[in-house]
Each structure stands twice: as C-alpha cells, then as structure tokens.
Amino acid sequence: MYTVKYLIVAIFVALGVLLPIAALTIGRWLRPNKPTEDKATTYESGNEPIGEGQIRFNIRYYLYALMFVIFDVETVFLYPWAVAYNQLGLFALVEMCIFIVLLGVGLLYAWKKKVLQWTSI
Amino acid sequence: MLDLVGQPLTWTHTLIFAAYGVLLLLIILGFVTYAIYFERKVIGWMQGRYGPNRTGPFGLLQTVADVFKLLIKEDTIPRKADRPLFILAPVITFIPSFVVVATIPFTANLIHADLNVGLLYYVALSGISTIGMILGGWASNNKYALLGGMRSAAQMISYEVPLVISVIGVIMMTGTLNLHKIVEAQGDNFWNWNFLPQIVGFIVFMIAGVSELNRTPFDLPEAESELVAGYHVEYSGFRFAFFMLAEYVYVFAIASLTTVLFLGGWHAPFALLAFIPGIVWFLLKFSIIVFFFFWIRATMPRIRIDQLMGLGWKVLLPLALLNIFITAIYMGITA
C-alpha cells in the first residue's frame, strides 16, 4: 500500500530527472557550439563587467529568511493540530489560540521593529 | 483505475504507473506549450492586439516553433560561472514542479499517489524549486542574476508562509491532509465547496499562489525592465527553457491544487449535473483559474518590491492567521 503510493512518486521523480537529461542531450546533438571569448563573458547591460559577480547582497534577505524559518516551522505544529482538530476538543482549541496569539505577537514585533519594511535597512 | 494503487505491487502495475507518468508528462508539456500560446492570445485580445497568428493556423504552432528555436540555440555558459551548479540549477527547479503533480487527484479514480500527507507533500516539494533559483542566480556569477535570485527567494519564502497557513482552514474542516479525501469531503453542490466558508483562506491562497508563481503583478524576480531578466539572465537555450517550463508547470499545479482544495475538484456545481464526468468539471474549474491568472497579468501593473513584501507579511499573513480563528469559530457554530 505504502510502497505503491511512493512508487508513483518515485516514477515521477525519475521522469522529472529523465526529461532534462533527454532534452539537454538531444539539444547537444542539435545545437551548434562555437564558443568564443566574448560569448563567455558575464552579461552586464552591455558594459564590461565591473568587479566580482558574487557581490554582497543586502542583509535584509537574511532577515526574511529568519522570519520564514520561524513561521514555517511553526506551521509544523499547526498542521497536525488542524488535522486532528475535530477530535481534540476545547483544550486543543485554547492551546492553539495561545499558540497563534504568540505567533501574532511575534509578527507584531517584527512589524514594529521594521523588519517587514523593505526599505528600512 | 485507482484500485490499482490498493493492490500488491507487481511488474505489470509498475509499468502501468510508468506509462501513466509518461502520459501525464506529455500532457503537461502540451499544456505548457499551449498555455503560453493561450496566454499571449488572451493578453493580446484584452489589450486589443492579435497575439501570435503567423506560424500555423491562428499561430497555433508559434510556441512549438519557440521550443525548437530554444532547442537548437547555442548554449553558452559564462566563463566565471560555477559550472556544475549552473548546469544543475534549472534541473533542480524543474523536477519538483513535476513531481508535485503526482499527488493531485484529477477525478475520483484517476490514478495518482494517494498520499495521506498529500498537501504537506506538495508544500514541501514546491519549496525546493526556490533553491534552484537561488543556485541559478548565484552560479551565474552575475550581479543581476544574483539579485534576481535573492529577490525571487525572498518573495517565494515570504508568500510561502501565508500560502501554507491559509490552507489550515481547509485542513481543519476536512480533518485530513489527503487531497483525495479533501475533495471527497466537499459535496456535489457548489455551496458545499470550501471556497465559501473559507473565503478568506481562498483569497489569501489565490494571491499568495500568484506570487509563488512569480507572475504579474508579482513578477519582480524576472522584472525585465529592472533586473534585465532576473536569475536566468545568463541562461540560454534549453536550460532557460527549463526555468520557463518549471514556471508553467507550477501554473498547472497551483491551478489544480486550487481546484482540489477550494473548488470541489471533480464535483459538479449542482448535484443534478453530476452525470457529467468529473474530469470535465475539473478541467473547467482548472481552466477558469488559469484564465484568471492570465487575466490579472493583462490588467495589473507590477507592484514595487516593498509593497510586495508588505502585502505578504502585513496583510496576507495576519489574514491567514485570522482565518484559523474564523474557521474555528465557524466550526464551533456549525457543529
């Protein structure tokens, strides 16, 4: 039972891998290949590339990543609770309300601290 | 056909499944090809233009020609790029987009991986694509690509949170993560579908879904006018095609998922119409959603990135959290 379901998933994964391999391999047979120095330069609005390509990017991306990690992981607790919601009764409801209020406070915190504001940093 | 899944594993079954997979893959490829055509036509129509009309009748072969053009185009990899990652990135983006489709129930008994954690499976796998985009941006060793990659990652993870939380209401109502059962729990009349009691969740889900697809008005990662083309600026040929492919496969997937979660899947809108096969209803709803995607692309302007982030965190997430409360209360009243 289990195995069969995941067999389908496995087949899909295999197909997903195969398609790019096949397509790119076919492409290699078909497409021309005449590399020149200029073709291999990095594109930069038609100018000579300045400096390194892997520049330092803004710190705010990390902050969003942190926010994502926290909220996404909290949903790990929300999902099982939601599935079993009908069987759990009042206790679970109250408990999850507290949980969500805490999440909300966290969001409020981030909001007030201007973490959510793109231009703030 | 779904009965096969319940039976012990044999080589025959495996072959059937494989055939089904290949078939679905082909369907999806076809869908993508004509979705692009359709999109261009729709937008053209809405904007008073013609859209593609040269290649083939009504321009029907335009996208096919585009695909062939990409296939035979020379593939250049920048000298400074991180080669293995550069090659790997589009593949990583594409694979999950296809694999998530495995769990979507198109009709009551059309074959699919009937996972108990189907929804979780979808959410978990779709997150992997983000990694591909960041990798692509980073491996290109190009400033625009990197910024585009970071932006797309920031956007996708920001909208992933409300997306994931907005479906909790549905889970609460149906008590399962199994997509098949979620559809079954919705009845044969449209007022039994989830989108009505879950209207807040539905709206949040739709908006977040559009954003997840990086489509206008949320297409900042590939904003041609600002970032040249975003994370795939250095890609050409079929590697580029795979980024595009992934994007449109996600359109397929999200549209299917919306249908399944909120619009009753294969159910008919009225019980008396139930004699029409489920697949028809499914396709109908599915098409409406796809059309909706194209429609807003034609009408809405692109928003600024700070507005984009603000919308996600300050509007959608609180709404999604609120939705959980609303659902809990709603269920308390109806129960």
Added chain:
Amino acid sequence: MNGVVTPYLTLAAILFCIGLYGALSKKSGVIVLLSIELMLNAVNLNLIAFAKLGAQPALTGHIFSLFTITVAAAEAAVGVAILIALYRNRGTGDVEDMNSMKH
C-alpha cells in the same frame, strides 16, 4: 535491540560525528551553524528510527523530533542573527577572527 535499527543508528552516529567535527573545526560561522544542524538531524534520525523500529515502537519519537526541528530552527535563527550582528560590526563571519577576548 534488533538488527534492523542498527544501520540507522550507525548512519546517525556518522552524521553526528561529522557535525561535531564540522562545528568544532570549520572556519566560517555559517558552516559551523550548519554543522550543528547536522548534529540535530542525526538525533532526529535516531529518534525516528527508534520510533519505528525500536524496542518499544511509539509515536513519541516523531513528536520529539518535531520539537527538535522547531528548536533547531529557532536556534539557527538566533545564531544567524548574531552572526549578522557580528558581521556588521567586524566585517567578517569567520570563527578564527573571534579572539577579541583574552584575559
């Protein structure tokens, strides 16, 4: 303990040791944090293996690993936040450069 669980335990032990090694010896602060995650994931593997194949299989292991995951996320978040602050003040995130305090 039956033999089925042993491979999992071995794998977990190997992961744990790799993580420990990385956490103690790597130069970049981010890699160090990642190594700690690896250690925690080794524990998760252990817990799940025991929950499924242990002497008394029970669901508790899954729950425990959920908690571990959450806590690991929080810890990583705090760790990265601190690393960012450090990077802003010092311009480097390398562990080797953290020697401003001696006596």
Added chain:
Amino acid sequence: MSDNLLSLIVFSPLIGIIVLLFLPQDRKAILQKVGIAATVLPLLLSVWLYAAYVTLNTEMQFKQQFDWITIPLNKEGVEGLTNFYWTIQYHLSVDGLSMPLVFLSALIFTMAALASVYIKKRWKAYFIWLLLLEVGVLGVFTSQDLVLFFLFFEITLVPMFFLIGIWGNMDREKAANRFLIYNGLGSAIMLIVFAILISTAGISQEIADNSLTVSYSGDIQNITRNLLQDSESLVNQASGDPQNQNPFYLSDTMKTTLFLLLLAAFGIKLPIFPFHTWMLKVHTEAPPSVVMIHSGILLKMGAYGLIRFGVLLFPAEAVQWAWTLALLGVINILYGAILAFMQKEFRLVLAYSSISHMGIVLLGLAAFNPIGMQGAVFQMISHGLISALMFLLVGSIYERTSTTELDKLGGLAKSMPFLSAVLLIGGLASLGLPGLSGFVSELLAFLGLFGTARTLAVIGAVGIILTAVYVLRGIMKITYGPIRDKHLGLPDAKWIEAVPMITLVAFILLLGVYPAVLSEPLQQTVNGFDRMIHSIAGKVGG
C-alpha cells in the same frame, strides 16, 4: 554571671568595635583611647576568670553550652529513626590549659593596642580589625566544639590579612597573601579532619521510648567519649561483613592519618620546620603591634590545637609518633637557632628564634609526661610574653632609627638607656636565664624529655646554648659599640611605650620567680591529660 563569663570575654571587644564605628575616622587621639580601652575590658574580665578559676578541678569550667545551629538531616534512609540531626554547639569552657592562654591573649592585646602608637594611618579600621582579631583568638582558646573552634580559627585569618596587608612594610601584600594561603591551607586540612571526626565519632544516639534520636555534633567531649572512653561506641566497631560496612567506623590507619593531618595542619601554624617560610615574611613585614600578637598568641594557637586535638583525641597515635614529634622539635630548635645566628636583620633573628622556641614546645609535648607537658605550656606562655616584648622593642627601635639591620645599629644604650635595658632583660629571658620565665619553661620541657628520650634532649639542649649566642650577639650589636651620629639625639621610650614594656617584663619576672601562678591551675589539668593518655596508650600498646 560566671555562667556566661566566657562569652562576655570573647565578645567584649565587639563593644569597642561598635563604639569605633560611630567615631569619625580622622580623630587619632580619640580612636586610640577607645581602642585601648576596648582591649582593657576583656583583660579585666580575664583577670576575674583567673581569680574565679578553681585550680584543683580537672573538669572544664565556666561551661556555657547550647545548640547553636540544628540542622535536620533527611531520615528517609533509615527505618525507625525519629530524629536525625546535625548540631553545631555553642560551647565555651576552659580548663587549666586554655585559661592561661585566654589571659595571655587578653594581656597581649592590650599591650599591642598600646603599641599602636606606631600606626600611622587609618586608625579606625586598624582598631576594628584588631578587636575582631581578639574575638577570634579568645574564641579559639575557649570553644569546645570542633566547628566553633574552626570558625574562630578562620575568623582570625581575615583581620590578620588586613592588618598585615594595610599597615605593614613595603612588601606587605605579599606577606599578607603568604600568611593567608599557608594558614588557609592549614585550616583546610584541619577542616577535613574535623569533618571526618564529626561524621564518625561525632555521632550520638538517644533511645527514648519509641523514639530513636541520632545526631552528629562536633562537641569535643562527645567525640572524646566516643573515640576513647566508650569501647562499645560505633566508632570502634569494625563490622566484619564487607557488604554492610559500619559507616561510623574509624580504623587504626584512619586514626593515624587523622593524627598526622592534624600535625600538619597545626604544624603550619606553629610553625614546624618545613612549613615555616610564611612566618618569616609576616614577622618582617607586619607592623610591630601585629607581630606582637602574631608571635605572642597566634603561634600558640597552633600549639594549643596540637595538644587539644592532636594529642588529646588521638593519644595512642601521638605516643606512637612521640619520637617523631621530638625529632621535629629538635630540628626546629637547631634549625631556628643556627639560622637566627646567621641573620643580619634583628627581626629575622627574632623570627628564627621563635621557630627555635616553638621547637621546645614540641619537645615538651613529645615527652608525654606531666613535667614535659607543663614545660610545653609554660613555654607557650613565656614565649608569648617574651616575643611580644621583643617585637615591641624592635618596633620602638625601628620607629626611631628606621632600620633593624644589625650592622646599621650600635651603641643605642647611650641614647636610649631604658629601651636598651629592657631589650637586655628580654634577651636574657629568651635565652633562659634563671629567674626569668624562659628558664622555667625550658627547664621543665627538657626535664620531661630527659625522662623519655635522653639523646634528643641532649641534642636539643645544644640549641639552648646557641640561643644564648645569637641573642646576646644581637643585643650587643644594638646596644653596645660605637653609636652612629644620626642615632645620638634619639629620644628614649615615651610612657605609652614604657607601660607595655614594664608590664610585660613584670609578668616575665613573675613567672620566673613565682611559677606557681601558672603551674597551679595547669598542674591538675595536665595530670588529668597524662593519666588519660597513658591509660589509652597503655591499652593500645599493651
């Protein structure tokens, strides 16, 4: 009042401390007067104690005893136990051994307070620390509970640390540190022994109808009874069953170890030869009044502890190791004497002479007969007086000449006849001239030892001859010979210096001429000790 006379004596310096706290800190004259007055109070009380002491009684006198701290112990481990306690008793009392030491302490503290004229700064704090030190010292000599004893013993450390560290000479902090660490180590070892004793011999059981009370305490009498008198006590019951050991049993090896640990602990304080280095530093760096106290009293705490705990709790072991004790004594005498002979600095001469003299205490003790023991105690008292006097003199000379190096001094008899005369008396007492206290004590100690270890006694006596040489050499160098020009106009002793000197000389003379003032209260007690030691040691040996 005689019920809590000892408490009054011990804590009377606190009155001075409280008064001092409210005085302004820059009024030297007032502070000094109050400080001196505060030390007179315990002195007067201890005169009363001396007078009220019943000499023919070998029991502890002026007993004051109650449970100070009672700590309930968890009794879930044993079935049928109704009460399980650890008590720390507040138990003060004196016998013929401690009473004279109490008196000596009170006396020397008053003298030291008088000698505080040499203190140049921070008088308020100085007197407060001095008085606190007095509390500690008096407590040490009177307490009859191990923990209480330890407590007072440790209390002396802190004031001494400050007194040396703040008012000492150039190298004062190092001296203070060294004092602290060595003595801390000594008391740590002592604490370990005490803890072992409390947790084994400190046990006592009380069975009333239906209830069983078990308690630990550090009460010395209880421990003595358990260790020595009650052969049925748990301490002496080895259980044959290796699985179920009696947790209270003290084996013979253990007892010997404990005795040796105590010897080391008090040996540091005494000091016995290899542990003596800290003392030299203290004697050269500390201010004169503090050295008076240190040399006069604090060293005696070591000897007192060795007798009270080392010998009286472990008599059998002590007798077994008597020869070692005597040997250590002889080494101390000779080592001290030889090094004193070689010193060029008078304070170091005196410091080494202290080592030498404390060797005599050990010798007297090692004799394990009443005469030797008396000699030891006599030596403690006598050396207390003499060394206090000598260091007072050294202080007054240093005050005038700013040096105590023998080569830089000379002919002081011309400018300071009184000081020189007292110095000579002190020196003579130190070398044991008949008629002075030193003679009596040395005589008794050697007499005692001749009875048991003749060879060692003879070797030790050589040290006495050396003493005469180095003491006289030192005094001659200072008082006779050509005087330096800058020392010519120096004034002789002021009355505030003269009073303590005369007092101390008077007591030295008194002890020398009429030793019965000390031997009378001492005799009964020492005889009692002796009987006890020999009964126990005989039992073990025979």
Added chain:
Amino acid sequence: MGPIRLHLQDLTHLLPEITLVVTAVLLTVIDLLLPKKIDRRLIGWLSLAGIAVSTGFVIMQMNPAQAVSLLSGSYRIDDFGNLLKLVFLGGTALITLMSLGSVEEKDIPHIGEYYYFLLPAVLGAMIMASSSDLITLFVGLELLSITSYVMVAMKKKDTKSNEAAFKYVVLGGISSAIILYGMSFLYGMSGSTNLAVIQQAIISGYSDYKPLLYVAVFLLLAGFGFKIAAAPFHSWAPDVYQGAPTPITAFLAVVSKGAAFAILFRVFYALFALGQFPEDQLTEDVFLALSVVAAAAMVVGNTAALRQRNVKRLLAYSGVANAGYLLVPLAVHINLVQVDNFSKFLFYLIAYLLMNIGLFAVLIVIEKSTGDSDLKGFAGLYYRAPFTAIATILLILSLSGIPVSAGFFGKLYLLIGTMQAHMYWLGGVMIITGVLSFYYYFGLIRQMFMRVDTNDRPIRITTPLGIVIWFCAGISLALGIFPGLLLRYIDSIFSLTRDLLILS
C-alpha cells in the same frame, strides 16, 4: 495512553508559569506600542512585578500533599521544583533590580526587550525544574538557552558581546545536540520519554542495554557539563561571561547554571539513584563520573582563575569551580546515613546565588566608573565607596568560604556529606582547592583596601544596585549565622521519595 486533557484545576497548578508567559507577552506588546520617549525602566518594573506575582503563586502551592502530575506525567509540581523555582525567581528578581539600577540605553539599544527577555528565560528554568519528561525538559532547556543567547548579544554594537553570543550559540548548540543524542538513546531503550517509564525500562532491560546505557549517560553528562560549565566542558564560560552585559552574566552564572543542575539532579537521581540494577557497577560508575567531573571543575576553575586580570573572567572560572562544588551533593551518592543531598545542594545554590549576584552588582558599580571590568578597577574602592567595599568583603568571604557566611556553611555542609559517604578524596579536593581560591578572591580585597586608585573620585551607587548588594551581603551573613532556619524549612517540606524521585 488516552488523549491529553488539561482541566481548569490543573491550570491553577501552572499559574506561576502562565503568569510569566502572560507578563512577557503583555510587556512585548506594551514595549512595542509605547511611544519612544517613555522611560523603558517601566518595563523593568513591570517585569519585576510579574516575577513577584509568579513567586506568590509558587509559594501558594508549596508543599503539596502529593506531587501533582500534569499532562500525562510530563510535568510535576513537587517541592523539588517549587524550591528551585523560588530560587530562580528570586535570582531573576535580583538581576532585574540590578539591571534597573545600571543598564543604560547607550549600551543596550533595545532596552525594553532586555527586561522582558528575562521572563521567558526564567520560565525555561522553571520548566526544567518541574518536568519529568524528556521532551518538556528539552523544551525548557532550549527556551532558557535561546533566550540566553539573545540576551548575551544584547549589546548589539559591541563586538565582544556579539562574539560572546556567537560562541555561546555554537557551544550551547553543540551541547544541546549532545544532550539530545543521549536522550534519543534513552528513548530508544524505553520507547517513552517519561522518566519513570525509562527508569523501569532500563532496569528491566539492563542486561541488553548496558552499552547503550553507558553511551546515553555519558552523552548526557557531557551535555549537561557544558550547560553547568563544569570542567572539562567549561571553555565557553570565560568568553561568554566577559562579553555579555554584566547582569546577564550574573543570570548565566546563577539561574542558567542552577537550572541545568536541576535537570541533572532530576535525571540522574530519577534514573540511577535507587540503583535497582542487577549489578551495582553502573550506579557506581555514574556517580564516580559525576565526582570526577566535580573534582576536575574545582581544580581547573580555581587554578585558571589565579591568572585572570579581568574580573568577569575571574568570576567565570570561579563559577566553574563552584559548579564543581555544586556537583558534590549530586556525586555523593545517597547511602544509609546521607540522604539529604538535595538540602545540601539547595543551600549551596542559594549561597552561591547570593554571593555571585552581589559580586556582579559590585562589578557593575566598578564598570560604570571605569568602563571595563579589569581587576584594577577595584583599586581603592574602600575610599571611594566604603559601604559597598564592606559589603563586598562579606560577599567575598562567602565566596571563599570563610566563616561566618553562607558560603562557609554551605561548603562545610557539603564536606560533611562527602565524609559521611566516605568520599574523602572529593572532600579533600574541594577544601584544598578552596584554599587556592583565597588567592584570587583576596586579590579583589587587596585591590579595594590596599591599593589606591589614581583618580580618586567617589562612586555614585544607584539605589537598586545598593539594595541588591546589601541584600545579598546581608542574607549571606544571616545564612552563615542561622543556616538552620532555611535547612529546617527545606527538611520540613522536602521528601526524597515524594519530591525528587519519580516513582510511578
């Protein structure tokens, strides 16, 4: 196992914890909504009030007739937990008060956060003290740890603070992982995370599990060794203590450490103390390992402290040594005559708390006047702030274990315990290393009384700081003179079988 139900009545048992949560959340919101110009000390006073209320609730539920077991036995309200909770709350209250008198906005940008972060931290400590289930234990531990990481980093602009926090995160994370790894084996052997069940399981399956059991125990010991900063797991302590804001250092030194001890006590005693294993070897080894760690901590802490010139580092090493002392009552295994390990532990913990918090408060005074925590800053303190100097003497006497002080009595009590259990060597190490500590503790006194500061300006001491310093010094002295009062109280309510061991 039926579904977990929580009744309203059960909630009353959780009131202390709930109070803290509610206060923390409310304060967060208040801090966010208050206008900027309002003095954030308000938040500090409010969190102090929250702590006070929580303390009140703990006192109300002292000495329950029967240990209350909540949430399927994963949480226990018993006197072991209650007493420790009181200690943690008291310590945190003192630290909050101390902060109110010292913390300034120029050092710590988010000063409101600083105050309310102490609440979840102490909540974590309380959960650790009360839980009897590995998951709850772990959650409490991490709640405490993660908030501590943040608090260490509170001086956002200060590189040292960041650096200390990062080191703390990394080593704390490693130790958490090690603890978890150990716990996972305990879970694997028993199929449960409940300590009582685990105890049953490891006893019945002893012969099968013996090697795994050893692995689990030593992993746990190593992990908790990190948390209590006992040698050889102490390397993080000096750096973290130095970098953190001083009140937070005090928090780490006292509450954090105390809570880790609470876990250690609970886990090791619940699992091994009764020693019902088919052979004694395991119990003996476990307690031997504990005592070896204790001895190592004492030796390493005291010798390393000798070389320190920075008072925070010095106190960190002193904390390492004290962790060794605190381990003594755990390591001295209960036997026929020696059962009061918990009293010993708690008394010394309280003494340690008072003297450390007091001394850190003094250190804050110094830091505010000189700007750093160098030993030289203490120079001439007696002239500049005589009363503080006198209080400091009392605190240092207590730390070095000289009578009359709580520290002395605590050590004596521990020593008697080792002697009752015939672990002479442990007692010996403890006392001899204690003498070593005289050197550096009295080094502080030397600076205060025997040196003169070059610029002889008087120091102003804020009232809250003064209160904290004198409170700590006073209680240290009082506990030294009348330790019986406290110990009698502990004995009257604490029962080993009822309150510590989880016997299902």
